[in-house]
Amino acid sequence: MNIVETRNLAKYYTFDSGLRVEALRGINVNIEEGDFVSFMGPSGSGKSTLLNIVGCLDQPTSGNVFIEGREIDYRNSSNLVRLHRQTIGFIFQAFNLISTMNAMENVCYPLYFNRVPHSRQEKRATELLNLVGLGDRMHHLPSELSGGEQQRVAIARALANNPKLILADEPTGNLDSGTGKKVTDLMRKINREQGVSFLVTTHDHEMARTADRVIKLKDGKITD
Numbered sequence: 724m725n726i727v728e729t730r731n732l733a734k735y736y737t738f739d740s741g742l743r744v745e746a747l748r749g750i751n752v753n754i755e756e757g758d759f760v761s762f763m764g765p766s767g768s769g770k771s772t773l774l775n776i777v778g779c780l781d782q783p784t785s786g787n788v789f790i791e792g793r794e795i796d797y798r799n800s801s802n803l804v805r806l807h808r809q810t811i812g813f814i815f816q817a818f819n820l821i822s823t824m825n826a827m828e829n830v831c832y833p834l835y836f837n838r839v840p841h842s843r844q845e846k847r848a849t850e851l852l853n854l855v856g857l858g859d860r861m862h863h864l865p866s867e868l869s870g871g872e873q874q875r876v877a878i879a880r881a882l883a884n885n886p887k888l889i890l891a892d893e894p895t896g897n898l899d900s901g902t903g904k905k906v907t908d909l910m911r912k913i914n915r916e917q918g919v920s921f922l923v924t925t926h927d928h929e930m931a932r933t934a935d936r937v938i939k940l941k942d943g944k945i946t947d
């Protein structure tokens with residue numbers, strides 16, 4: 724079963740000057756459930772655009788995306804909300820934690836939106852923070868955590884609602900290589916042990932080495 728499939732996916736930006744930027748030019752990918760896939764390519768090759776469209780944070784100019792065999796309807800906001808609540812988790816380069824909330828509260832946040840009762844939120848967040856090795860940092864604010872620790876909180880947050888798919892845009896981009904390797908290993912461990920599929924954009928060769936598959940992009944196209 725494919726967790727993600729794209730057909731002839733294109734994204735163009737047109738400016739008043741008449742200039743057209745072709746960020747994606749006919750992308751066809753099939754990602755099997757449980758795969759850990761890295762997208763690599765030079766800056767501007769379309770990696771983030773592709774991830775954002777698969778994650779319903781942006782919509783394509785043309786083409787189709789299927790998640791678990793069902794086509795995403797980008798005009799149907801309840802369809803998009805359901806995917807965000809139940810199926811897809813996100814990890815960002817800049818961690819994007821809420822600065823006024825501690826680690827526990829950041830992980831509870833998506834559970835709160837899914838109307839999980841308060842006592843179960845805390846139980847689940849504790850379980851996840853232990854899983855990412857932050858059992859002793861639960862009440863720390865993001866500013867009181869290192870970059871690698873903040874990214875581990877973000878990984879716990881991404882897992883909160885038991886997603887089938889995690890989309891990670893340059894997750895090691897703000898980390899030194901040693902910390903980046905630990906974050907990569909943690910993501911790989913979660914992939915192997917929990918069967919969560921990962922799509923990761925990266926410039927990091929260590930991340931690419933650990934992936935089941937590396938898909939290379941250049942000028943909005945897949946090169947191999």
Ligand SMILES: Nc1ncnc2c1ncn2[C@@H]1O[C@H](COP(=O)(O)OP(=O)(O)OP(=O)(O)O)[C@@H](O)[C@H]1O
Nearest residue numbers: 736744745746764765766767768769770771772773
């Ligand atoms: N909102 C936008 N408006 C206009 N052009 C855009 C927009 N977003 C992206 N682009 C253009 O689309 C192309 C692909 O950008 P994208 O961010 O997907 O590349 P990337 O491979 O993720 O790059 P990087 O490795 O630097 O993050 C680039 O030429 C970029 O300038």
